[in-house]
Amino acid sequence: MSLQWRKIYITRTELSLANVLQAGQAFRWILDENSGEYLTTMKIVNNPDYSIVLLRQTNDEFIECSTYDKKCDLNDLVCHFKLYFRSEVKVETMHANDWLPRDPKFKGIETQGIRILGQEPWETLVSFICSTNNNISRITKMCHALCTNYGKKIGTFNSTDFYSFPSSNEIMLNATEADLRDLGFGYRAKYIIETAQKLVKNKKENNTLSDTDFLNMISESNDYNELREHLMSYSGIGPKVADCICLMGMRKDHVVPVDVHVERIAHRDYKIKASNKDIVQLRELYKPLPITRKKVNFQLDFIRTSLNEKWGPFAGWAQGILFFREVGGTAGANTEGKIKKRKNENSNTTDEDIKQEQSSDISNSKRSRIKSEQLN
């Protein structure tokens, strides 16, 4: 099948596909190492089903997008990716005119084509529930496991099957905690089931059918503190995961998710430390927000508010760049997951091999679980 490719003009300095698609923001892009193309499934506007979409970057001036879905309009596809990559935000301009004047430490820092994605909120939410105590490789496997087990099959290309990301209804109807544990989700199995159930309930009460619509509605009708309060009402979502969802799944560009690495940067490079007075102030601010009060770590929250004030309306993007600089190279270093490797094995890999790999994955995780149960 010959593909029609469409160009989107954005320089490699503004967007590096490798650094943005494979460094811990998105977990469902598959790199075909033979062609250098990135593939996944996405919901494209004006099209009822998920489409298989492709991206490639063979040039410093533009990227190209395409799709295997004949029903998917190419103009819609270009629009979709401009929104997904937030092409209206100019990182280099932001660096020079906003971050550098606010923070001299940005002098000489390369932005390395890092951008913050505007992803679909439900997929982002579930992905980041999976991210706790975890590495990119396993998060990626878990996201794919959700799709292959509970999503709809969209098509097969290069002997790889493509599935949609399952809705909260699909997860609630077809998955149990035990199922997800067998698939290797560990303690996150419970969080995902409970969160899917809660979202189904919330959608029903608001007469909304789509996860995307419901979460966008919540995102648009609340200020940041209340939005975070809502997100933290779901099982498995604490302050850090909530902030990742806000930033990468809800376009809240000012939000700075504080994990151990950002904490280290804040202490080492900015000497940020909350005084008792700072903590009293935050506690006062969160008086009307019971879940936030319960879940938040005030020392970390002070780092979040400090960096937000320092870096301004696009503080989340500034964080993204410093984060990648700190760990970007190593965070994905051990990410040679089965899915990526499989793509490299040419066409002598059959569906049967893939099934065997998957089932051996499952039995491995089962074995470890049984082993740890025996130890208890």
Place this chain on the structure above:
DNA sequence: ACTGACCCTATACA
């Protein structure tokens, strides 16, 4: 406020 448990896996190290 502080601490430990929590699933699993890749890697380092003995």
Place this chain on the structure above:
DNA sequence: ATGTATAGGGTCA
């Protein structure tokens, strides 16, 4: 070559 320890983008009780 096999076994053990540890950390990996936190949350919950």
